[in-house]
Amino acid sequence: MSKPGRSPPKRQSRREYLQLQRVMAGAVMRPLGRGEKMQSRWSDGQPMKKFAAGFIKPNDRLTSFERLEIYNRQYWFRLLDCFYDDYPGLRAVLGDRRFGRLAEAYLTQHPSSSFSLRNLGQYLLKFLEARPQLVEPHSQVGLDMARLEWAQIEAFDNEAKPPLTTDSLLEVDPARTRLQLQPHLTLLKLSYPVDDFLVQIKRAQRLRDEASNAMEAHTAHARRRLKGRLKPARVFLAVHRHKDTVYYKRLDEGAFCVLSAFRKNATISEACQQLGAVKSDPADLGGKIKSWFQSWASLGWLCRLDGK
């Protein structure tokens, strides 16, 4: 029973409920300040303590600010952990401090828009292409590595359609048939052999995990040494999944051209015509194409026939 002369507390409306969630999400997702603490001022300049006290109750041990800060810190720790796990190669290229700054800038610009943290890096490449200063002076290595690491995420759990066999390919009209590549397969034209670099980084990471924190300094040194050895080299790469394991497969330039043409919906004949632009021995070409198709079919990369 309410006290005489005192009106009952105002009931929250659905609109106010949504507004409360917007306010809290804004605070939770706001970048942390110095020392990984919540920023001391809200976006309109008012003290964050006053802002938090407007909707969060304090208790006998924590202020409203401190209670809200628990969520703010957890949000960033969770997303940064995930980002660190997904991009060990890019982290090795940039170093921990620069990678941390990049991660915060990216996640502020592109908060997660998916139920799954797996998709956290889906806009990273475009983000980096628009802001090369974030990866300079290793811009090309950084972009190559970001491409490779996203391709790896796609290869891990993208769909695998029923693959075509070599025999079924023999029965088709090359002038009318369009092949589709597996959704888990990504083709990459790289300026640096970042695939080798990433393999070595992961090996060093495994060693560190098996040993102890004493390895930390050693692996940072090893990372710098590995990066120093990274020289420009044109690499044509397929990142794909085979028997539930993700692989990087180096390709001939010609094979890369044919597969890329399939991605652009070319017929088999049109795809093979792309080889005209690639330097190769014409006497050997027929045998090469045959072995490519056999290899692709055995890996299950080709998965649909259209226009038969």
Next chain:
Amino acid sequence: MPANAFNAYTDYGIGIGLRVPHYNHILSEKPTVDWFEIISENFMCDGGRPLKVLDQILEQYRVVQHGVSVYFGSAEPLNREHLKRLKRLVKRTKTPWLSDHLCWGSVDGRYTHDLLPMPYTMAAAKVTAMKIRQARDFLEVPIAVENVSSYAEFHVSEMTEWEFLSEVVERADCGILLDVNNIYVSSQNHNFNPFDYIDNVPAERVAQFHIAGHTHYQKYILDTHDHPVIDPVWKLYERALRRTGPTATLLEWDARIPSFEEVHHEALKARRFLENVQARKIAA
């Protein structure tokens, strides 16, 4: 025998969460486990090893789905694309019931990937109950909602957490996944008696229990799922079981995960309490 419409799996026994570090052990050693709980979102993908492992597990074990991102408590409508993916998984696992949290975590298409606390208001209860009903109708599977651990309370709240939980489940006509560790954590963070919570939830709607460990900080407790269950949480579990009767129980261990045997051993400590309550029921 089912205890009631919401607790139809009284004989499910004690399960543990299916976690990546244990995959190889489970698939090679095939240990005897009453059931596994999976995090739905980890398997709502289109292919690859996660689904292959899941299919192998389904060949041998009973699996129950537990979600972290339907966000029944979000003020916005349910995400239909998310529900479609979830339904594909429900058909694959044939989960007897599906649980997710009484919380929110996304707004305007942006996800916090957290289980954020709700204001305990009638407006929130109505929206949440409506969304639970919609999800159940679409997914065609019984739903149980789980109380979360929380670190903040809102000025605008109009009732206690257990009153809010009761309001939601009565309006939605759904089950409860009662997490006794979360009750303990929140009771310490918000200064209430956890037994008041246990004694006031509608026991007939409890479909499943969660037990877990947590971490003490100087001024609050964090629900970290990285320790064994402490005695005060076992006491809450015992009290709750007396009210509900035998109920499917699951141990959560999600960080600093020890060996499979250690996790399973910890989970099986619940057996003593389940057997006691079963014996009491028979005697009665």
